Amino acid sequence: VGIIALLYFFLRKDLSNHIVIPYISHQKPVIDPHLPHNVALSDKLDEVLFEGLFNISATPSGVVYEDGLGEFIDIVGNSTVIIRLNASKKWHSSYSVTADDDEVTVTESQPRTFSDQDLRFTLRRIQQLGSLSPDYILVSQALETWDFEGPDNNNEIKFRFKPDREWKVDEIKDVLSFKILPHDAELAAASYETGTGPYLTVPPASPPNDVPRFYHNPAEAAELKFVDLKPFVDNSTFTTELKNTNINVLLETPFGAVSPILGDAEDYFTKSNIATTFFAVLFNTQRLNREQRTELRKLLDNKVIMDRFYKAGTPQQRNIEDYKGNKNNYSDYLNYSVFPSSSYYVEEEIVLPMREKGTPDLSVLPDSIRIVATMNFQHREEYGEMLEILNDRSLFNGKVRAAAVSNDEIKRGNYDAILVAIDGYKSTFLFNLYDIFLREPDFETYKINLVTETNAKGERVAAPASFNGRNFCRIDASLVGDDRENFLKFLEHMHGFMYSNYIGDKQAYAGFLEETEQQLALGAYLFSLPSLAYFSTQFDAQSIQLYGVASQLSTIEKWRERRD
Structure with a gap:
């Protein structure tokens, strides 16, 4: 020795x-x-x-x-x-x-x-x-x-x-x-x-x-x-x-x-x-209608996914520890809204996310839902584990088919839903929604597709062209459909939230955004990464x-x- x-x-x-x-x-x-x-x-x-x-x-x-x-x-x-x-x-x-x-x-x-x-x-x-x-x-x-x-x-x-x-x-x-x-x-x-x-x-x-x-x-x-x-x-x-x-x-x-x-x-x-990273499954609005998106959100149980991700309660459990010294507090990282649970808007109860989603109606869902992710950039190990979990037929009634794909496939929008890690989010009132809903679906290049115009009152507002189909949710305001009016309302609220620096206005817009997003069911917000x-x-x-x-x-x- x-x-x-x-x-x-x-x-x-x-x-x-x-x-x-x-x-x-x-x-x-x-x-x-x-x-x-x-x-x-x-x-x-x-x-x-x-x-x-x-x-x-x-x-x-x-x-x-x-x-x-x-x-x-x-x-x-x-x-x-x-x-x-x-x-x-x-x-x-x-x-x-x-x-x-x-x-x-x-x-x-x-x-x-x-x-x-x-x-x-x-x-x-x-x-x-x-x-x-x-x-x-x-x-x-x-x-x-x-x-x-x-x-x-x-x-x-x-x-x-x-x-x-x-x-x-x-x-x-x-x-x-x-x-x-x-x-x-x-x-x-x-x-x-x-x-x-x-x-x-x-x-x-x-x-x-x-x-x-x-x-x-x-x-x-x-x-x-x-x-x-x-x-x-x-x-x-x-x-x-x-x-x-x-x-x-x-x-x-x-x-x-x-x-x-x-x-x-x-x-x-x-x-x-x-935490400055959270995982979400964002839904392709051109492939899934609102009813299907609502039921898919119910199907993707974030607690089940997170427990499997960290192997909670097994000999292989992945232990975590937060900056306050709390250990294995997995539930604190679960998200129920586009605003993560650690964000100012949830902690201060400006937004009150619905935690109980109910039982999914599987009859309205397609026989197979294709969820994709790319493993060629950051979070390779985490994406690999998540895809394995999503492919477990015992968890999601055999409805989900998850696959690792190339960045080009994501750019083409060849998916029903996409698993993404949103990096660099702020837990302050300056939370950035553009990274989620206006980012070009291209992991090699960072680009936000924000287009503004002047309205009749002389105010700068977000133009419908901001939703041009080139985003993770494939929202395209030029397409006629039942959701178009709500998409434009969501865009208006998002721009108002991002543009305003009055805390009262930001709080009000956060509430509007949460309500509209719940109606549109644009994604399943899973959990933040310690x-x-x-x-x-x-x-x-x-x-x-x-x-x-x-x-x-x-x-x-x-x-x-x-x-x-």
């Missing part, structure tokens, strides 16, 4: 001063701060390289908006927002970075600092990306124009926010938290690596070795020097790699569950945050904060090692 202990001590890898995060080798992260990517780690790495005028950061009790490239000065009236630009911030291109294994040399070259030109370039890029970018959806609903006045002699600029809302400071900072690129960047580069954030990109020592690495920015106060990404064949080995000290951070576990091989509290600690991350006890647990809508890496520059 003594020899084994000595061997373990000498052979374990020294990861001191390194944050080492795994990724799947054939799914290398692509970093673009304005476009979502189908590799989840890509979007998380935005926090390593880039800053916004304000940065969303996690705390033990919520999120805060910290000054980044800007400082909030004042709001004049209800719409003129004054921001002071931080002209002392240096772009990463102010430094020359060379590397030889762990020897990284950073030398200062020609200083390049942040300016209004960079902000204008970034706004122009987001505007041109349009609904491909989530930032576009947020900014376009807030700003009068895609520009600002100034800067003046104090480096202060003025944004004109839309005056039909009562803007709070945190709401303004949220709108202005989009990441900023230098003005000489390409508008449509394959990826981006120059920012002002806490870490610099390290060039590969040799061209074939293009594994992403980052080194602390001399101008920032990052506690640890290195952020390294490490490739592996697939994610099934990630927990073993953590156990073998090849990595020291695991940002997500399969099924959001506790790992049975990482139970040693002396070697690992966990951090949970509020969020659990593992860390080596090399780190000081108190220095790592995770919370809800903030990125898991929002405080990465503050992570530090234990000093005992």
